[in-house]
Amino acid sequence: MTTASTVTEYLENVVPLWEVLKGLIPKEPAKLVQPYRWNGKEIIARLRQVAKEIQVGENVERRVLVPVNPGLKVVGLYAATHTIYVGFQIVLPGEVAGAHRHTPFAARFMIEGKGSTVVDGMKVDFEESDYVVTPRWSWHDHTNEGSMPAIWLDVLDIPIPRMLHATFFEDYPQEIQPVTLASSLNVRPKVAPSVWQKGETPAFIFKGREVIQVLKEMSKQGTDDPFDGIALTYVNPHTGGDVSSTLGTSISLLKPGMKTRAHRHTMSVVNYVVRGRGFAIIDGRPFPWDQHDILVVPPWTWHEYSNEGNEEAILLAITDAPMLQRLGLYREEVHPESFQAR
Ligand code: GTQ
Secondary structure (H helix, E strand, C coil): CCCHHHHCCCCCCCCCHHHCHHHHCCCCCCCCCCCEEECHHHHHHHHHHHHHHCCCCCCCCCCEECCCCHHHHHHCCCCCCCCCEEEEEEECCCCEEEEEEECCCEEEEEEECCEEEEECCEEEEECCCCEEEECCCCCEEEECCCCCCEEEEEEECCHHHHHCCCCCEEECCCCCCCCCECHHHHHCCCCCCCCCECCECCCEEECHHHHHHHHHHHHHHCCCECCCEEEEECCCCCCCCCCCCCCEEEEEEECCCCECCCEEECCCEEEEEEECCEEEEECCEEEEECCCCEEEECCCCCEEEEECCCCCEEEEEEECHHHHHHCCCCCEEECCCCCCCC
8 A cells, every 4th residue: 555654755744645635624624622511610719719829920920720622632722612712810809910912812701800901001890791802912901909809701812823823922011001091982882992003993891781681681572593592792892893803702591491402513612601500412412501611612513502490591602703704614504303303
């Protein structure tokens, strides 16, 4: 048999295509990412302990515990999926997480307490269930002026600039930035500070209270999506588009007893359970979930959700749909049996 080593024995760094084509272009996506669930309560409990032992400072840029997909360990990628990074961050009252900037895009969903982040001079205060978007390459530092620890979920597209060899990072010359922009500017959907820079919009925030209120109103009207329950997508108020060029975010409500239909898509999904408990079936495997848990749906993997509790369940969903759509690589498929199952 002819092997790569004989055909190209004397040619360094050359392969015969016919021996590698099936691996290069498989019939369906070859996936490293595994379906997985992390126990959020456990991670948060550990984070609280760690906060007593480890100070934020020069050697600890950010105090964050990072869910790592077991399938990505082999490639040394510390992220939940091949495109989406999430992390549980804690900032204690009076603490400062110093200013820096990086090409990965970031957003933060507050789990508990109150915090502030200054993004390119704009101070954004955020509290439980608020979602703050920090565009790429914008200076940001975090503080906690409250009396309780602030715990939030960081969402970054770290793997994407990494894959594209476009990762840059820079420390701000001082520990924190001066506040130069009124924070109220970023919550009005129709006006933006006239300082669009670097092709990115300023920071913006979604108030959890308002978003959850809309979900509840929709739930009364019965406008359910068969795959996502009652779902809302976060929209960049300055552009009307996705929250970033790579990652999108939506939030959905599942009524008690509600069960979604199975489907699959090329986007991967990281869910954060805002409240409630339920059950997911991902790739035929059962994944019970509870408040604060993180769930991963790998690309092109059948999945469905059900609410097993007596209360409404609310799930935040981070996806890489905006990137796949921009690249013309978004696909989805409904499971053939998912309609008969009802
Ligand atoms: O808060 O700036 O979870 O730079 C990872 C990298 C948080 C942050 C993370 C970061 C940050």
